[in-house]
Amino acid sequence: MPEHWLKFAGISNQDFQRRYEKDQRTADIISYFTVIAIIIACLGLFGLSTFSAAQRTRENGVRKVLGASVAEIAGMLSKEFLILILLAILIACPLAWFGMHRWLTGFAYKIEIKWWVFAFSGLLTIVVSILTVSWQSIKAALMDPVRSLRSN
Numbered sequence: 001m002p003e004h005w006l007k008f009a010g011i012s013n014q015d016f017q018r019r020y021e022k023d024q025r026t027a028d029i030i031s032y033f034t035v036i037a038i039i040i041a042c043l044g045l046f047g048l049s050t051f052s053a054a055q056r057t058r059e060n061g062v063r064k065v066l067g068a069s070v071a072e073i074a075g076m077l078s079k080e081f082l083i084l085i086l087l088a089i090l091i092a093c094p095l096a097w098f099g100m101h102r103w104l105t106g107f108a109y110k111i112e113i114k115w116w117v118f119a120f121s122g123l124l125t126i127v128v129s130i131l132t133v134s135w136q137s138i139k140a141a142l143m144d145p146v147r148s149l150r151s152n
Contacts, residue, residue: 042132045081049133053077053140064145073141074134081133082126089122 053060060073100113 038128042128045129045132046136049077049081049136052080053136057140057143060140060143061145061147064141070138070141074137077137077140078130078133081129085126085129089125093118093122 056077060077063073063076097113097118104111104113
């Protein structure tokens with residue numbers, strides 16, 4: 001805010017800064033916990049994809065023997081996770097918009113949340129999850145079909 005407007009309103013820079021220190025601390029804490037939550041979610045997704053690939057070892061071996069490509073097998077393993085992630089995005093976006101809208105109404109300057117913020121965050125979520133799941137999917141698809149059919 002320009003300093004001449006602050007003086008006109010009878011507010012000093014220090015008063016203005018003190019009003020938003022709490023919001024800055026809250027933003028910092030939310031940022032730290034967001035990073036921790038993303039790491040935990042990626043670890044969980046990685047573990048779940050590892051478990052799913054291990055459970056479908058024989059199926060992948062049979063598909064490979066019958067001529068399925070690595071891309072088809074990896075796509076098949078990744079598709080089920082992608083559907084769940086898209087469903088989670090569809091549920092989370094309206095809830096996030098509602099929460100952000102309510103939080104932003106408490107500020108003096110009103111701003112609207114743009115649609116592209118949710119589109120970008122959803123796209124980023126999909127990219128991170130595909131990278132997390134594709135590692136295990138490709139590893140399972142590249143496994144020797146003879147070894148996978150002999151196991152269990």
